Amino acid sequence: MPTKTQIASADRLPCGGTPYE
16 A cells, blocks of 8 residues: 555646656
8 A cells, every 4th residue: 555655645646646657
C-alpha cells in the first residue's frame, strides 16, 4: 500500500497517476 507521503503526492496527480511520474 502507498505511504502517507505517496498518497499526498498522488493527490496532486490525475487518477491513475503516481507520485513518481
